[in-house]
Amino acid sequence: MYMPGYFVINLKVTNRQKIEEYSDEVAVLVEQYGGHYLVRGGAYDILEGEWDADRVVVVEFPNVEAVKSFHASGQYARLHQICTEGAKSNAIAVAGVERRSA
Structure with missing residues (x-):
């Protein structure tokens, strides 16, 4: 059994060029962290409430610890700076539902 972790982000884009740069580079790092x-x-x-985002991103990781390691990494710190230059964002790490191993 395992419990995946999710990195959930909503973005209000202010500089599309910076977000494209961030998106291109972060995809490689996401894969490196599983x-x-x-x-x-x-x-x-x-469907409900107010939502002020241009983009929504959900990334599945093997567990919440992997999400936190990804987010705390030096590689992500550099990319996060690019992201903050291109968007206002909110991000959370959330535990998923326990699953059976394949």
């Missing part, structure tokens, strides 16, 4: 994208900026519909 992550894969479930949602990467696709169209969405607001």
